[in-house]
Amino acid sequence: MLSGVLRIDDAERRARLARRHRLAPGERAQDVVEAADSLVCLHATDPATIALSAWARVDGFEPPELERALYAERSLVKHLAMRRTLFVFPRATLSAAQAGASERVAGRERRRLIRDVEQAGLRRDGERWLTEACAQVLELLSDGREATAAELRSGLPALEGSITYGEGKSWGGQAPIGPRVLTVLSAEGRIVRASNEGRWTVSRPRWAATSAWLGEEIAPLSEADGVAQLVARWLRAFGPGTEADLKWWLGSTLTAVRRALADLGAVAVELDGRTGWLLPDDLEPTAPVAPWAALLPPLDPTTMGWTERDWYLGPYKAQLFDTAGNAGPTMWWDGRIVGGWRQTEDGAVVLQPLEDAGTDARRALEREAERLTDWFGGTRVLPRFPSPLSQARG
Incomplete structure (x- = not known):
């Protein structure tokens, strides 16, 4: 543990994700x-x-x-x-x-x-x-x-x-x-x-x-101002995150990321032994969120928001990402990816669980699958970057 540094655990990160990414009931965008x-x-x-x-x-x-x-x-x-x-x-x-x-x-x-x-x-x-x-x-x-x-x-x-x-x-x-x-x-x-x-x-x-x-x-803005504004917005939505997360998301350099963090007065926090960053006015804990279910599409910003993904992706990278790093459809329960989903030829949404997340999770995700099937109304969408799991049958 990093001495004297605020520790942010996975439960806090998942609560932030649920609220700030508008995925939990009661947190939806207008x-x-x-x-x-x-x-x-x-x-x-x-x-x-x-x-x-x-x-x-x-x-x-x-x-x-x-x-x-x-x-x-x-x-x-x-x-x-x-x-x-x-x-x-x-x-x-x-x-x-x-x-x-x-x-x-x-x-x-x-x-x-x-x-x-x-x-x-x-x-x-x-x-x-x-x-x-x-x-x-x-x-x-x-x-x-x-x-x-x-x-x-x-x-x-x-x-x-x-x-x-x-x-x-x-x-x-x-x-x-x-x-x-x-x-x-x-x-x-x-x-x-x-x-x-x-x-x-x-x-x-x-x-x-x-x-x-x-x-x-x-x-027009200067490059430094533009990077700082993007980093600030990313920290507000995705923070805490590491320098590696920011460098990857921006497609920039560590030098640019570190300059922006310094310009913003970002605060170092501990993320399971690694150093993460938060904005200085964003250090208070997030209220717990009731368990929630979501079906997210290929390349969704939440799935793709970090490069160090173990805290929400777990061991499922090979099943849910292609070899170029593109995410396929994902199935979420309470801030973690627990599988994927695909459509049948008639447009119905089929769940593809990678673990047993429990009865409540299964029922909630089945409701989401029914809701999305109804929304598609028979339209079938073929992912441009299908994951290995989404291409599987059975």
């Missing part, structure tokens, strides 16, 4: 924007995850509420940020996300694309080409127009061309460079995924200039 804000942001790599994460936290949630927030009110925005991952951010968090995470991603993507087009012989001066290609995209979208990636490629010659990858390999092929230009521009905060041509289960975005879609540019 709407999808509040749910996203409670978790800093929602994962959006798998489009269905956004709606299913909201369903788990907002009583009575239906997909039109999400579509209204994203496309009408624009109070939520899809944005490429931490770890080159697509998230849905509350609009008020965009500045911190841009400065604290997206700019880092943008720089890396820009350098990689310039290098790749030069090495492939597509362009002699990759930097000049990319500057011109970006300018053409922004010019085409400057009047408030929206366009799909295909429409942009067909209208802008600078986006033409493909790079061969895995030459001679069974998994090799051709990768068009046009979408990578859009990735750079989106990470730079200059264009945004606007309206969607598909249902809530698919992603077919139309692109727009950020200033046109939001009515303003993303307000």
